[in-house]
Amino acid sequence: MKTIKFFIPLLVMGTIVLSSCRKEGCTDATAVNYNEEAKKDDGSCEFVGQGAVTVEMSHVWGMSAAPFDLNTELIHPMTSDTMTYSTFKYYISNFQLKTAEGTWWTHPESYFLVDHSAPASLNLSLSGVPEGNYTDIRYTLGVDSVRNVSGAQSGALSTTNGMFWSWSTGYIMVKAEGTSPNASSGSFSFHLGGFSGANNIVTTKEHSFGATLTVTKSNSPKVMLSTNAARMFHNYGSISAGSTVHMPGATAASLADGFYGGVNFVGIQ
Amino acid sequence: MSKLIYILLGVFFLFSCRKDLIENITPFEFNAPDYFPTLHYSFNNNEVTQEKFDLGKRLFFDKLLSSDNTISCESCHAQVHAFADHNVALSSGVEGRLGFRNSPTLANLAWSPSFMWDGGVNHIEIFSVAPITDSTEMNETMQNVIDKLNADASYVQQFKEAYGVNEVDDQAMFRALTVYMMMIVSDESKYDKWMKGKTSFTQEESAGKDLFEQKCSSCHSGALQTDYSFRNNGLDAVFTDLGRGRITLEENDYGKFKVPSLRNVALTYPYMHDGRFFNLRDVLDHYDEGIVASETLDPLLTSGIPMTEEEKDAIAAFLETLTDYELLNTYWLNQ
Numbered sequence: 001m002k003t004i005k006f007f008i009p010l011l012v013m014g015t016i017v018l019s020s021c022r023k024e025g026c027t028d029a030t031a032v033n034y035n036e037e038a039k040k041d042d043g044s045c046e047f048v049g050q051g052a053v054t055v056e057m058s059h060v061w062g063m064s065a066a067p068f069d070l071n072t073e074l075i076h077p078m079t080s081d082t083m084t085y086s087t088f089k090y091y092i093s094n095f096q097l098k099t100a101e102g103t104w105w106t107h108p109e110s111y112f113l114v115d116h117s118a119p120a121s122l123n124l125s126l127s128g129v130p131e132g133n134y135t136d137i138r139y140t141l142g143v144d145s146v147r148n149v150s151g152a153q154s155g156a157l158s159t160t161n162g163m164f165w166s167w168s169t170g171y172i173m174v175k176a177e178g179t180s181p182n183a184s185s186g187s188f189s190f191h192l193g194g195f196s197g198a199n200n201i202v203t204t205k206e207h208s209f210g211a212t213l214t215v216t217k218s219n220s221p222k223v224m225l226s227t228n229a230a231r232m233f234h235n236y237g238s239i240s241a242g243s244t245v246h247m248p249g250a251t252a253a254s255l256a257d258g259f260y261g262g263v264n265f266v267g268i269q
Numbered sequence: 270m271s272k273l274i275y276i277l278l279g280v281f282f283l284f285s286c287r288k289d290l291i292e293n294i295t296p297f298e299f300n301a302p303d304y305f306p307t308l309h310y311s312f313n314n315n316e317v318t319q320e321k322f323d324l325g326k327r328l329f330f331d332k333l334l335s336s337d338n339t340i341s342c343e344s345c346h347a348q349v350h351a352f353a354d355h356n357v358a359l360s361s362g363v364e365g366r367l368g369f370r371n372s373p374t375l376a377n378l379a380w381s382p383s384f385m386w387d388g389g390v391n392h393i394e395i396f397s398v399a400p401i402t403d404s405t406e407m408n409e410t411m412q413n414v415i416d417k418l419n420a421d422a423s424y425v426q427q428f429k430e431a432y433g434v435n436e437v438d439d440q441a442m443f444r445a446l447t448v449y450m451m452m453i454v455s456d457e458s459k460y461d462k463w464m465k466g467k468t469s470f471t472q473e474e475s476a477g478k479d480l481f482e483q484k485c486s487s488c489h490s491g492a493l494q495t496d497y498s499f500r501n502n503g504l505d506a507v508f509t510d511l512g513r514g515r516i517t518l519e520e521n522d523y524g525k526f527k528v529p530s531l532r533n534v535a536l537t538y539p540y541m542h543d544g545r546f547f548n549l550r551d552v553l554d555h556y557d558e559g560i561v562a563s564e565t566l567d568p569l570l571t572s573g574i575p576m577t578e579e580e581k582d583a584i585a586a587f588l589e590t591l592t593d594y595e596l597l598n599t600y601w602l603n604q
Contacts, residue, residue: 152394154440158439160439164398166403167385
């Protein structure tokens with residue numbers, strides 16, 4: 001009996017102390033009841049007044065906005081090159097929305113790999129947007145230099161996506177590959193990147209909606225952007241002069257400049 | 270009596286929740302002598318734990334990282350050779366394919382600001398992508414590696430314990446490998462014991478140290494004998510390997526390679542980026558009388574580094590003191 005008397009309080013004390021070591025609470029920093037001291041999430045997070053915005057990318061070919069698709073013969077409107085794409089991918093990141101009050105809301109961990117072969121990747125979901133009215137959008141084409149120099153990343157920036165140069169650290173920010181009778185080798189392969197100095201291709205763009213985008217808990221509006229794949233050759237010209245770029249440099253910068261000029265705001269919905 | 274036990278237990282539990290006390294008794298942590306340079310790797314996002322280290326070690330020795338399951342990191346970075354290759358000029362990858370540069374030692378990478386002979390890799394965490402995906406090394410895709418690891422329940426469990434992830438991902442894999450590599454610290458050589466005042470140099474070693482400081486230490490500087498700069502040390506007039514220039518695309522950098530640390534240099538022959546010199550005397554002879562002029566030759570080497578044969582003997586004796594035999598026998602770095 002004496003031993004039981006001893007153990008029961010001991011057990012109770014042990015349990016209390018043990019659980020107090022792993023304090024439970026809301027561990028999501030974006031929640032209104034975020035608890036800094038909580039080590040373990042208990043599902044109590046409350047997100048008041050947040051909605052979502054979808055950025056919908058569409059891919060077109062040329063100024064006339066002809067349809068773009070993979071494994072389809074396309075004629076370049078300016079160079080008249082015949083091109084059949086097998087791969088068309090690019091990074092878009094760091095979305096921000098401007099409130100009607102003029103301040104910018106920043107989407108955290110905002111990295112997306114748009115891959116034409118995976119239709120779902122063309123709908124970029126920005127969650128946790130505070131309820132309110134927005135007038136402008138800002139985003140980065142490519143991957144900012146910080147993420148190119150900070151070691152192992154995850155999600156869209158994982159090396160498993162095959163958008164990373166191993167021998168000279170950096171993200172392949174745009175990848176366009178395919179075949180063309182105009183290329184001397186019969187195929188083309190443009191891997192564009194570069195995040196520092198003259199070779200930097202990371203570009204920030206901003207568009208005004210010309211209207212108000214209203215975000216509520218129940219309303220998830222859309223921002224529509226269009227990417228003109230043909231515009232990559234706006235400065236570069238015909239691929240008959242060269243159809244492979246696999247490193248940062250002046251050529252990649254010229255191709256990227258043309259390409260990024262072809263990403264434009266279409267409307268909101 | 271029993272009340273006293275409760276009080277004691279209560280006090281014990283109270284303290285067990287205090288993080289600082291727990292950390293003080295952690296038996297496994299990163300350590301280095303105070304005379305080493307400023308640490309480059311930040312452990313902020315990747316604190317050393319026993320679980321991460323054990324996982325990193327398992328990955329380091331696992332041939333699953335290669336396309337045909339024949340090559341591991343350890344294949345070309347062996348502990349018996351101070352984590353360099355087995356005294357070969359170029360390393361063999363899958364199907365015996367030869368790489369194009371010599372595999373350097375992995376010791377003391379925590380202090381290195383860049384990686385590879387040309388400094389093309391800017392962070393140790395993403396270093397491993399290069400050997401894993403290179404067709405002359407492991408020849409594997411990152412997706413396949415992650416799939417293979419996820420197919421092994423014991424790996425999935427180990428990743429969960431080390432990084433709290435339910436599925437293996439490349440970020441956790443790279444960070445685990447990094448923890449293992451960061452723990453390869455070579456700081457028990459005779460030179461280190463001398464630095465700590467635990468031993469003295471022979472007359473020849475001491476003379477060699479003085480000569481080394483006069484003739485070599487403007488590039489091989491500090492306690493790790495490198496300033497991590499890129500320099501052309503007069504190997505060739507025509508560059509078959511552009512070295513640093515391959516990364517920066519600047520003509521000014523053609524033929525430049527990273528100044529390597531000389532820790533364990535006696536064990537890590539052959540030398541230079543292509544392993545052209547098989548012994549230390551060849552290297553010293555090169556600096557004495559073999560410097561080849563070119564556009565980007567380092568200004569410090571335009572007249573070579575004149576040395577008598579006796580001076581070379583003494584410098585070689587000093588370089589031998591940089592050998593860390595304890596590193597070769599550190600059991601916990603081995604499988």
